[in-house]
Amino acid sequence: MVLRILFFGILFSLTSCSENSPEKVEVSKEEIKTPFTVADAKDLFLSKCTVCHGSDGKLCASQAKDLSISKLSDEEILDRIKHGKNAMPPFEGLIPEDQRKMLVSFVKTLKK
Ligand code: HEC
Structure with missing residues (x-):
């Protein structure tokens, strides 16, 4: 009897463990x-492009x-x-393609 409880105890802890992992996978999928x-x-523009272009695109440095x-x-x-x-x-190699495409949209908002 004691053995049986022990057995189910272990079984339960095993299943409860594997229940946790799909949850973790879902979280990272959402992030992507x-x-x-x-x-x-x-x-991104403010951190990578303003050194030369300025926050309004008019700096013209370098x-x-x-x-x-x-x-x-x-x-x-x-x-x-x-x-x-x-x-x-x-x-x-520094900015992924989808982000570069979005930068194009942002750069166009700088035009008067
Ligand atoms: C180290 C300085 C520097 C950085 C950083 C920089 N640029 Fe430039 N950018 C230039 C220079 C210089 C030119 C002019 C190139 C030429 O035609 O001779 C230029 C030209 C451009 C042009 C073309 C403008 C035109 O009408 O010809 C775009 C668009 C542009 N940059 C966007 C960006 C974006 C977006 C970023 C950030 C991801 C960025 N730049 C970061 C120096 C820089």
């Missing part, structure tokens, strides 16, 4: 799914172009962020 918004792109008067198309902006040009470094 979190969409990257234009507001997030603004934060011969950077004024983003508020840029005439580039979406494709060209995306390409510039990916590959860089002259003093502008390439961000291909």
Whole structure:
């Protein structure tokens, strides 16, 4: 009898343990799914791009172009962020593609 209780005790603790792990997996899945918004792109711009472009895009440090008067198309902006040009470094390995695309949307909000 004592053995049987012990057996079920162990069985119970085993099942309660495995009940916990799918929960943890779900949490991390949700984190990955979190969409990257234009507001997030603004934060990214403020941390990675303002040294040269300034928070309004007009700083023009290190011969950077004024983003508020840029005439580039979406494709060209995306390409510039990916590959860089002259003093502008390439961000291909530093910023994932979906975030670079959202940066394009943010850069366009700097235009007057
Ligand atoms: C180290 C300085 C530097 C940093 C950091 C930088 N840029 Fe630039 N950026 C430049 C320079 C210099 C140019 C001009 C390149 C050229 O055409 O000669 C430029 C050009 C651009 C252009 C093209 C503008 C035009 O009309 O030709 C875009 C768009 C741009 N940058 C976006 C960004 C974004 C977004 C970031 C952050 C992820 C960023 N830059 C970070 C220096 C920088």
